[in-house]
Amino acid sequence: xxxxxxxxxxxxHWTGEDGVPNRLLEHLQYSFTAVVIxxxxxxxxxxxxxxTGRGRFVVVNLVGAIRAIPSLGLxxxxxxLLGPRLxxxxxxxxxxxxxxxxxxxxxxLAGAYAGVEEVDPAARDAAKGMGxxxxxxxxxxELPCALPLIFSGLRSGTLQVVAxxxxxxxxxxxxxxxxxxxxxxxRDYTQMAAGAVLVAAxxxxxxxxxxxxxxxxxxxxxxxxxxxxxxxxNRRAGAAAxxxxxxx
Amino acid sequence: xxxxxxxxxxxxxxxxxxxxxxGLPLVLGLVxxxxxxxxxxxxxxxxxxxxxxxGLLYTIPSLAxxxxxxxxxxxxxxxxxxxxxxMTIYTVALLVRTVADGLSAVPDSVNQAATAxxxxxxxxxxxxxxxxxxxxxxxxxRVAAVSNVSIVSVAAIIGVPQLGSLFTEGFRLNYTDxxxxxxxxxxxxxxxxxxxxxxxxRLITPWQRVRRA
Numbered sequence: 423x424x425x426x427x428x429x430x431x432x433x434x435h436w437t438g439e440d441g442v443p444n445r446l447l448e449h450l451q452y453s454f455t456a457v458v459i460x461x462x463x464x465x466x467x468x469x470x471x472x473x474t475g476r477g478r479f480v481v482v483n484l485v486g487a488i489r490a491i492p493s494l495g496l497x498x499x500x501x502x503l504l505g506p507r508l509x510x511x512x513x514x515x516x517x518x519x520x521x522x523x524x525x526x527x528x529x530x531l532a533g534a535y536a537g538v539e540e541v542d543p544a545a546r547d548a549a550k551g552m553g554x555x556x557x558x559x560x561x562x563x564e565l566p567c568a569l570p571l572i573f574s575g576l577r578s579g580t581l582q583v584v585a586x587x588x589x590x591x592x593x594x595x596x597x598x599x600x601x602x603x604x605x606x607x608x609r610d611y612t613q614m615a616a617g618a619v620l621v622a623a624x625x626x627x628x629x630x631x632x633x634x635x636x637x638x639x640x641x642x643x644x645x646x647x648x649x650x651x652x653x654x655x656n657r658r659a660g661a662a663a664x665x666x667x668x669x670x
Numbered sequence: 671x672x673x674x675x676x677x678x679x680x681x682x683x684x685x686x687x688x689x690x691x692x693g694l695p696l697v698l699g700l701v702x703x704x705x706x707x708x709x710x711x712x713x714x715x716x717x718x719x720x721x722x723x724x725g726l727l728y729t730i731p732s733l734a735x736x737x738x739x740x741x742x743x744x745x746x747x748x749x750x751x752x753x754x755x756x757m758t759i760y761t762v763a764l765l766v767r768t769v770a771d772g773l774s775a776v777p778d779s780v781n782q783a784a785t786a787x788x789x790x791x792x793x794x795x796x797x798x799x800x801x802x803x804x805x806x807x808x809x810x811x812r813v814a815a816v817s818n819v820s821i822v823s824v825a826a827i828i829g830v831p832q833l834g835s836l837f838t839e840g841f842r843l844n845y846t847d848x849x850x851x852x853x854x855x856x857x858x859x860x861x862x863x864x865x866x867x868x869x870x871x872r873l874i875t876p877w878q879r880v881r882r883a
Contacts, residue, residue: 426741486816489813489816489817489820490816490819490856490857490860490861491820491856491857492819492820492823492824492833492834492837492852492853492856493820493824494823494824494827494834494837494838495823495834495836495837495849495850495852495853495856496853498837498838498841498849499846499850501841502840502841502845502846502849503846581729581731584731585731585733588731588733588734589731589733589824589827592838592841593841599733602733602734602737603827606827606828611747614737614747615737615738615740615741617734617737618733618734618735618737619734619738621731621734622730622731622734622735622738625729625730625731625734626726626729626730628729629726629729
């Protein structure tokens, strides 16, 4: 453990391409890109499915099915099949990013869907009774009410991406995973463990940031912070929400 | 396909190891999660720390947790025990919340009736509360089973043999056949675990079938 601490605090590990700041930045870039693309696909689709009720069956099964597919295998197949068609760094980057997006879409989609599905029917009826049209109901009532679950979906998707981006170092990507994989290659356990500590810390910080952002963005009326009885949950949407846990 | 026919005995032996590495933590995790879930349900002040603490463990990426295990339990890096303990941690992390939710969903009237019939706390837990919470716990166990099968394959990176070894081997040889066989085998194994849990749940909750019929 002392070796790990001195590895992390050693100044030579904090400069250059192979330094902690650069690897962290790479890791954040890969993850951010994948989550943004996945959110652009998953959130509108989830809102649409939740609002119209069409394709509900697809969401519930898609989330379960993707969970069963091992990310390492998917990553390698993607790099082996797409890599030869691309040049330079893109040969590793593009296939890995595609896998990161593929893994992040289902939890984000399920979060958005479950969020809308779980909106209190009374609130929806009241909105309609007040004369709101379909899109108004969606943007003014369903979306704000769905925010907590949209955030859980985004959080799950992001943690999944951060974890898989670590593994992607085996397929030639940069990021904090490099310390784990390069350490393994030269049997330097200290470096591997130091990398693992950094990866774990990154995941915990990301989780914390999501919790904080959620606190400020979600209406206090929904989080129970203004003190109100919890409402009964829609059972089917509850099941979809339970499936939101990321695979580490 | 021909690759699989030439190597099916290797694949089967890897699948056997995979079943052990993913299945044993499922059993251990359930055994640990039941008392923890009960504590979280029984004592309000323990609820938040238990649920949040185990939730935080679940956010640690698998490769990092596998590599950190030797520091925590003093094993060697290649020891399969690292994978078993890490997977048990993930299983507990998922199940504590499920067990607490399942136990909380048992109607108060049932608990009061059991107490009135002379059931003491422990006997009531095992004879009344846990059986009634079984469908909820089983749903959580299914999620844990499917993700365990998928996560275990990551351990191939640190050299612990199981179906994931087909991925690293295929990637090293620049050959997709073993990888595709490995993915299919993992998905089938996840399905097998899922069906086994569904079957076991049906067996131990016969009243559910009666209610449905």
